[in-house]
Amino acid sequence: MASAELDIRQEIPARRHELIFSTYGALAADEQFVLVNDHDPKPLYYQFAAEHAGRFTWEYLEEGPEVWKVRIGRLAG
Template identity: 75%
Template structure:
């Protein structure tokens, strides 16, 4: 089964983290989704590291300069 893609490029910046985190919360163990963003989501990584230490996976698939793709999973 292919991972769902969550493209947040058209979302208002203030809504993006909530949307991404709620998508993560809905995952079952071992599931993931591909985040598509218009900038490096490094601050989001730090938020996941602080709030979900050891409970998530983070795999960079594409690193700009216009599109960033990261697979985020529930470990």
């Protein structure tokens, strides 16, 4: 199954996390999307870990130096 892409590179920084978390919130259990970003979204990972511990997946697909892609999924339960 192909994952939808959310490319936030052209969004203003203040809006990026809002878009990411609303996209995550709209996922059904076991669905995922691919985040496309212009830097390593490591701080975002820590925010997911704090707010959604044990309920998400995080897999790097591409790690820079120009583009980072991370598959983020919502776990069932």
